[in-house]
Amino acid sequence: MKKIIYPLQKDTIAKEDHRALAQWIDSDPLPRLTMGSLVKKFEDKWSDWLGVKYSIACNSGSSANLLMYYTLLRSGRLKNKKIIVPSAAWVTTVAPAIQLGFEPIMCEADTKTFGLDHNHLEQLLKKHRPSTVIMVQVLGVPNDMDKIMKLKKKYKFFLLEDVCAAMGSKYKERKLGTYGDMASISTYFGHQFSTIEGGLVSTNDRGFYELLIMLRSHGWISGLSSKTRTNLLKKYKIADTGTHFIFCEPGFNFRLTDLQAFIGIRQLEKMDWLVENRSRNHNLYKDFLSSNFDIQEYDRSSRVCSIHFCVLADNKEERIKIIKALEDSGIETRPFTSGNQGLHPYWFREYGKFNAPVADRLYYCGFFLPNYPTLTTKDIKYICSVVTKAALKNRHEA
Numbered sequence: 589m590k591k592i593i594y595p596l597q598k599d600t601i602a603k604e605d606h607r608a609l610a611q612w613i614d615s616d617p618l619p620r621l622t623m624g625s626l627v628k629k630f631e632d633k634w635s636d637w638l639g640v641k642y643s644i645a646c647n648s649g650s651s652a653n654l655l656m657y658y659t660l661l662r663s664g665r666l667k668n669k670k671i672i673v674p675s676a677a678w679v680t681t682v683a684p685a686i687q688l689g690f691e692p693i694m695c696e697a698d699t700k701t702f703g704l705d706h707n708h709l710e711q712l713l714k715k716h717r718p719s720t721v722i723m724v725q726v727l728g729v730p731n732d733m734d735k736i737m738k739l740k741k742k743y744k745f746f747l748l749e750d751v752c753a754a755m756g757s758k759y760k761e762r763k764l765g766t767y768g769d770m771a772s773i774s775t776y777f778g779h780q781f782s783t784i785e786g787g788l789v790s791t792n793d794r795g796f797y798e799l800l801i802m803l804r805s806h807g808w809i810s811g812l813s814s815k816t817r818t819n820l821l822k823k824y825k826i827a828d829t830g831t832h833f834i835f836c837e838p839g840f841n842f843r844l845t846d847l848q849a850f851i852g853i854r855q856l857e858k859m860d861w862l863v864e865n866r867s868r869n870h871n872l873y874k875d876f877l878s879s880n881f882d883i884q885e886y887d888r889s890s891r892v893c894s895i896h897f898c899v900l901a902d903n904k905e906e907r908i909k910i911i912k913a914l915e916d917s918g919i920e921t922r923p924f925t926s927g928n929q930g931l932h933p934y935w936f937r938e939y940g941k942f943n944a945p946v947a948d949r950l951y952y953c954g955f956f957l958p959n960y961p962t963l964t965t966k967d968i969k970y971i972c973s974v975v976t977k978a979a980l981k982n983r984h985e986a
């Protein structure tokens with residue numbers, strides 16, 4: 589491959605953030621850096637921005653997903669362990685179901701949004717009556733949330749919303765991450781904003797929040813409000829000696845550090861700029877490519893804040909040719925194999941291959957184009973011209 593001119597993603601942590609971090613690390617007295625007051629401040633700022641009551645920060649989006657599943661399990665509120673999982677997802681959207689002994693049932697992807705296909709979803713809901721559905725807001729493009737929320741009401745399931753690559757997007761006027769009973773985000777490199785590695789779970793449910801606090805950090809009572817702490821000690825008939833070393837849950841250690849929270853707080857200050865530029869770029873890609881390619885569709889009143897733009901080639905051969913043309917032009921890309929989790933060995937070893945027309949098309953024909961806030965209209969025009977030229981040449985020769 590030629591030297592990369594346009595990487596697929598770029599860090600949103602800038603030079604001035606490095607300098608501010610270095611200054612803070614060197615301050616007097618030296619900051620402790622492990623999880624402390626800055627993590628709490630970061631969580632509160634994220635909750636305010638999103639418009640939810642509670643958020644807990646953790647060390648990755650994958651940990652956030654695992655915490656959501658485990659919180660549901662420990663809540664005692666599940667009527668069964670059946671969960672519908674999307675085919676277009678990241679591996680760690682689905683993996684916790686296997687790790688924690690749920691019964692996952694895979695759902696076809698929607699032709700327009702690449703999220704859950706609501707017809708297939710309803711068939712599965714009718715047949716299996718699962719306690720839970722986990723969905724992904726795929727690459728920042730919102731699912732048809734009116735339809736999904738209608739099904740939620742009708743079939744009464746818990747909704748987990750994986751917003752790991754969709755922070756800043758809206759369905760109509762409402763922000764993604766506010767639909768699920770719990771929602772996860774990822775702040776890994778190149779995502780809408782970054783804390784190096786990191787994640788958050790947001791919820792409006794006080795009970796889930798208290799479990800999340802314990803499960804993130806060893807299962808101990810440290811971090812709970814004094815009222816909750818007193819109630820728990822009363823419930824288990826333990827005398828309150830002031831110690832935090834009482835373990836009420838079999839927890840993990842998924843904590844974020846104050847060092848990362850310091851970066852995260854600065855990132856949230858740039859949120860308007862990040863969202864505006866990522867959305868503008870996404871719309872430009874859509875305008876330049878929609879006449880020649882199948883791409884994700886969404887209501888114009890929604891807002892898409894993406895980290896990549898996904899394009900579908902007409903067939904596998906065309907994708908190979910487009911990817912070669914992109915690489916020869918220094919444009920980084922990657923195939924959308926996550927478009928069908930059911931074709932990956934971790935899934936088919938346990939449950940057999942999941943084949944469905946849309947998910948298969950995403951797996952075999954999908955590829956990503958770069959999106960980051962500093963990409964310009966000229967850059968996007970050029971990237972689109974490389975893609976279109978390669979595809980049209982292939983179609984002409986076929």
Ligand SMILES: Cc1ncc(COP(=O)(O)O)c(C=O)c1O
Binds near residue numbers: 753
């Ligand atoms: C939809 C989705 N869920 C979960 C994750 C996992 O996030 P992390 O890389 O922070 O573990 C990703 C990562 O890109 C993702 O795209």
